[in-house]
Amino acid sequence: MQDWWRGSVTYQIYPRSFQDDNGDGIGDLPGITRRLPHVASLGVDAIWLSPFYPSPMLDMGYDVSDYYDVHPEFGTLADFDDLVRVAHDLGLKVIVDLVIAHCSHLHPIFAESRRDRTNPKADWFVWADPQPDGGPPNNWLAIFGGTAWTWDAGRRQYYLHNFLAEQPAFNFHNPQVQEYFLDVFRFWLDRGVDGFRLDTVNYYFQDRALRSNPALDMERPPINPYDMQDQIFSKSRPENLPWLERMRAVTDAYDARMMVGEVGDALRGIEIMGEYTTGTKRLHMAYSFDMLGDHYEAGFFRQAIEGFFRDAPDGWPCWAFSNHDVPRHAGRWSSHGQTEDVAKQSAALLCSFEGSLCLYQGEELGQTDTELQYSELTDPKGLRFWPDEKGRDGCRTPMAWDDSAEGGFTTGTPWLPVKPPQAARNVAAQEEGDTVLNTYRAVLAFRSAHPVLRTGHTAFHDLPEPILAFTRWHEDVAERVLCVFNLGANPVAVAITGGEELIGPHRNADLSDGTLRLGPNGYAWLPVGDAVTVVRA
Structure with a gap:
């Protein structure tokens, strides 16, 4: 496919x-x-x-x-x-x-590039001249600490590295x-x-x-x-x-x-x-x-x-x-x-x-x-x-x-x-x-058993923290699935209109009389229609 x-x-x-x-x-x-x-x-x-x-x-x-x-x-x-x-x-x-x-600085291409300014790979990396005071060409920093520029004595230039000095950056220009x-x-x-x-x-x-x-x-x-x-x-x-x-x-x-x-x-x-x-x-x-x-x-x-x-x-x-x-x-x-x-x-x-x-x-x-x-x-x-x-x-x-x-x-x-x-x-x-x-x-x-969960759209329901609820749906799939999660450590309850059963491997969840009760870190899935409503109980 x-x-x-x-x-x-x-x-x-x-x-x-x-x-x-x-x-x-x-x-x-x-x-x-x-x-x-x-x-x-x-x-x-x-x-x-x-x-x-x-x-x-x-x-x-x-x-x-x-x-x-x-x-x-x-x-x-x-x-x-x-x-x-x-x-x-x-x-x-x-x-x-x-x-x-x-x-790596040990890659043969970099070894050739740093040899001089005229070799065939000279422009394969980001090289730059120093500022008049000898400093690096700009203020860019490396993720692993310090400046993103390292001086190369052979070329009398700096080369760019966004991470380690031993990781020179290629010149994709x-x-x-x-x-x-x-x-x-x-x-x-x-x-x-x-x-x-x-x-x-x-x-x-x-x-x-x-x-x-x-x-x-x-x-x-x-x-x-x-x-x-x-x-x-x-x-x-x-x-x-x-x-x-x-x-x-x-x-x-x-x-x-x-x-x-x-x-x-x-x-x-x-x-x-x-x-x-x-x-x-x-x-x-x-x-x-x-x-x-x-x-x-x-x-x-x-x-x-x-x-x-x-x-x-x-x-x-x-x-x-x-x-x-x-x-x-x-x-x-x-x-x-x-x-x-x-x-x-x-x-x-x-x-x-x-x-x-x-x-x-x-x-x-x-x-x-x-x-x-x-x-x-x-x-x-x-x-x-x-x-x-x-x-x-x-x-x-x-x-x-x-x-x-x-x-x-x-x-x-x-x-x-x-x-x-x-x-x-x-x-x-x-x-x-x-x-x-x-x-x-x-x-x-x-x-895997519910295609709407793999490729369907998402419609979120307005609920207070720590409740996350959304319906997954797709125009080409008849099924709609309501997904509800209690992201907290205390029990919560929501009132659901249009969902009457739990499906799938739910946890710390109970549905009765239109109310879904979720314990700490509970979750549940429910098949619903297009008119489902979900509100805090």
Whole structure:
């Protein structure tokens, strides 16, 4: 099906932490292949593989040194081909992460570019002369701290890096750079991948004049000074749109493929998602960090979904609550209820949203972040801003499969520790009973069985916090489903006219005499007509 991605559910796999099959403590492609039946058992449509390419691993694979191969720690291209074959046999699409806004400083192209100002790759990266006083060309900052510019003594120029100094930014104003990456696309499409997750998709172009970013008005400085600027010149530039169209054209030349972009913009994330997915010539879908933060309020979720479809009625979002860059949501939202209850409710909540969905490995277990010591960190963000910012290692620790040593992840010493709180939330322990794992399987099956939940529209009902209620409907589907959630820790009740029964795997819910009573973190689905009314009881 050409548009299989619309309303799909993707499971993100972080290769270093999924399954180690050779005992070196680092997850690998054969390990992922062996565990794919677990992923298929959830009822998802696709897997997304975080980077597995050759890399010095200064940013755990998001610093690529070769776009055409597999890092030896993870296996070989033959292992990758085997993974794709097994995934497809299980009915799973395969999406690979492409990190093309920047590469590793060890990539041969950068080595050539920095050699001098006249070599064939001289203009493949963002180079700039110093200011008269020797300072960098503007005030742009790097996300991992400090200036976004590093001096190169050989060229007597600065080069741009939005993250680590070892991650130089490509110059996409150069058509040769664009052609190079279109060939990278074709290489992986020819190997059978079903799509791409595009890292930092709004970072490809910068202002040609390299104008400084304006300051944001803040009462007190944040942990990271990067957040003190409005990055209108260093990212999200209008030149990005024609480039998205070129990538889309290559992808569409292959049957039933897709692109999902990661939009990194704290101020305009939802707006850019809509802009980048509007029509049929840009991204198929996009996600931002809006739902990856601390907000767990009815008004917030309503504003995000309504805002997207208001601004981009023919665009398409991908929603996620957790990924490899943020604290896991079961712990992040624990102030809104017991951890297990929040984990179960958030599964039902996400599966009711209009758009496509992405789950992060371990999310289906209600996994929480691992508390790490500074000596155990590998993440440059945590190493730079500790202890106020603990970095991303806590959400990247290995998957726990059973109650054996190291959670069944490895027979060696894992690259990050498997600690008791995480080991207790293992797959084997949750195969039976009313567990988070079985909740995910149930709500994913419910979503799959009701097409209106995958591709239908959304009509929100006006209710006070902490109640979120909306009807999913579609002009081509007779069914309408009312979704009601109590996002708080105290019981609530709503009066419903036009809904007479509960369907699906509801929780802490009772319907009688036209009143739906939801306990703490309760939720329910009801078949309704087009004249349904929902008010606080």
